[in-house]
Amino acid sequence: MIVEAVMLNVKRGMEDDYEEAFREAAKIISSRKGYISHELQRCLEVKGKYLLLVKWETLDDHTVGFRQSEEYQEWKRQLHHFYDPFPTVEHFEKVPVS
Structure with missing residues (x-):
């Protein structure tokens, strides 16, 4: 499992x-192969700042399966005009610590 983490302004x-708009667009992402879950969090200190966390089974499920799909074009149409600056997407994996 990987976590897609995006700081959104x-x-x-x-x-x-x-x-x-995000509530509507969430239907798109949640229908994709490899999608596990997501959460959108609103920053308490900075108005307009959000943290999006999406769990995927594999990195390719996000970067290929979703990002190269027709559904992603609809996701972009619904959401990308809200962002300034455009966000950087990063991916994380759990580090075994025990």
Whole structure:
């Protein structure tokens, strides 16, 4: 399992519209092969700042299966105009510590 982590900065004054659009767009991502779960968190200190965490079975499920799909084009259409600056997506894996 990998975790996709994205710090999102939504344009000022568009936060409510973004949250509504994200609820709709979440249907797209949750239907994809390899999707496990996601959560969107709102920053308490900085208005318009969000953290998106998406769990995928494999890195390819996100970078190939989702990012190269037609559904991703719809995801972009629904959400990408809210971001400034455009976010950097990073992927993480669990480190065994015991």
